[in-house]
């Protein structure tokens with residue numbers, strides 16, 4: 001097979017390989033190759049068995065699109081390659097950077113086995129991935145993963161192409177039009193990577209970049225330790241089953257289609273629910289409130305009590321923002337900038353509504369059961385003795401909009417012909433617009449069962465096909481150096497509750513739960529006593545972003561965090577205030593080797609904060625002003641978006657960055673300041689990024705594209721740190 005290439009200008013070299021049994025991987029890989037050529041890359045395209053046509057020792061950038069066939073086997077047109085790969089020894093592929101897109105089907109036992117094996121083998125041979133592996137599932141539709149995976153691969157690819165060329169070139173690269181495009185992609189990529197990082201309510205993952213397209217689970221494997229026996233507050237809202245909303249969408253286009261195609265396969269039935277002991281009744285009273293032992297978290301699960309809750313906003317504010325302090329019996333090891341996870345249960349009335357709609361009796365809800373079966377999802381495997389109530393509270397996600405495969409499953413269990421037809425249509429390629437309109441209303445499982453009441457799915461099928469429950473993550477807003485700091489964590493968040501244009505009320509999982517647990521503290525007030533005697537399941541989030549204060553206290557920091565994005569910076573400031581106190585004591589008693597002025601020991605701390613109205617949502621205002629007065633906070637810049645003519649201000653944080661551009665550049669250039677950005681990934685982070693580029697251009701003398709590259713370099717060097725959420 002001759003390589004396909006063209007005479008595009010040299011801009012990095014890419015080789016796309018495929019292994020395909022029925023043609024999917026081949027056509028997807030061809031598409032990647034063609035797009036690469038269009039983007040100006042020099043690209044080659046080969047079937048894997050033609051591996052010898054390229055010099056593997058010299059290859060620097062490889063993309064593989066491989067399917068799995070048989071019983072987890074590689075396609076026939078790659079067997080020669082696999083034989084060769086098995087024979088290779090050592091780590092001779094250290095130059096090679098690769099990306100793998102696997103195609104498979106979760107209805108088969110060995111999902112995407114070829115891609116997984118290839119990944120492992122290439123790394124054993126010394127190659128390294130430049131982009132996270134994508135695993136596309138034919139059961140739900142390959143395009144769901146393939147399209148975003150390809151789209152987001154370009155900036156990742158551009159990053160290695162650029163770093164190769166700039167390593168060889170001058171420190172201030174002469175950038176081409178292509179590079180300019182690539183650099184824009186990098187910035188977008190960074191936003192994408194970070195957008196899944198931390199949220200004020202939505203689930204967050206710190207899994208590899210591109211988490212949104214990598215459909216693997218099972219990263220959590222540390223089992224619960226030492227928390228059994230503590231009472232936990234389950235969903236407190238109400239024990240009355242909710243009824244669910246009717247989701248109204250227009251099915252008129254259904255009449256135009258007699259044939260439905262690309263219907264996802266119904267996932268295999270593996271799960272069996274067995275009674276643990278027929279005579280055993282579930283625990284009651286305090287016993288019934290234990291933190292279930294089947295919760296799996298990435299770090300040790302701990303139990304927290306609520307110490308205090310402050311409602312930071314008045315009634316007139318658009319959002320209800322709470323600051324909650326949790327207390328612990330044991331010492332915690334953390335740094336300001338770290339985050340923690342809370343394992344919140346689904347709302348109790350939703351859980352009971354779902355169980356009622358699935359025809360589970362009140363008696364059965366509370367019986368102890370065991371989940372068994374070969375090949376059941378990892379998050380269900382530790383359930384050896386739990387009530388269905390707890391399984392639905394803590395193990396499964398009831399609120400994320402359904403995937404097509406779920407809709408297809410519900411269609412199979414609809415007894416009413418019209419309902420079945422509608423569900424099948426939504427699951428098909430032809431019904432994609434209706435499916436999207438349906439999903440846009442964020443239907444819970446209860447809403448689906450309410451809208452299609454003839455659907456009677458066995459409980460085991462529901463449990464094994466729902467996504468796993470995810471913890472919610474929050475930035476820590478306090479310092480371990482403060483009084484009792486090692487025994488408490490604080491966080492700040494907006495209570496997520498809103499209404500859709502259709503009049504449907506939606507709410508988050510964790511934040512309304514915390515609000516209710518603390519009996520909805522009145523607006524603007526702080527409550528420190530009278531909380532229910534309950535413990536909350538929490539754990540430290542592994543810190544992968546290094547979003548922490550620099551160890552050298554003289555390094556200046558520029559903190560940009562409007563709204564609840566200010567949360568980690570409040571922790572930074574408390575920490576610095578405590579560091580200053582400690583130093584002051586030491587200097588005063590003469591322990592300091594020199595009696596230095598306190599300010600010389602600490603670098604500048606500049607904070608850029610943004611709110612709508614100073615009186616309504618200037619969060620942590622008094623703390624900020626105090627820190628400013630004490631000299632902890634060197635500069636405080638507050639943007640106000642909904643008030644006219646605020647002196648020395650602007651509407652948004654980026655406006656203030658522009659105003660202070662020259663001084664910011666000096667702090668960056670002369671004193672090596674670090675930049676921290678926290679908050680909304682889409683609007684704010686993008687505008688701040690643009691403004692920082694302007695600062696580099698206007699005051700640093702960079703070409704625009706060189707400024708983009710410089711900023712990208714800073715991000716890699718952890719000099720420009722971002723903690724963003726979608």
Ligand SMILES: Cc1cc2nc3c(=O)[nH]c(=O)nc-3n(C[C@H](O)[C@H](O)[C@H](O)COP(=O)(O)O)c2cc1C
Pocket residue numbers: 019020021022023024025026066067068069070071072073075103104105106108109110111112113138142
């Ligand atoms: C006979 C057969 C066996 C398959 N076995 C597996 C398997 O073991 N694991 C898997 O993840 N997918 C399996 N699949 C699904 C394919 O990998 C998937 O449909 C893919 O899109 C096919 O891509 P291709 O056309 O490039 O071969 C199998 C498909 C067929 C038809």
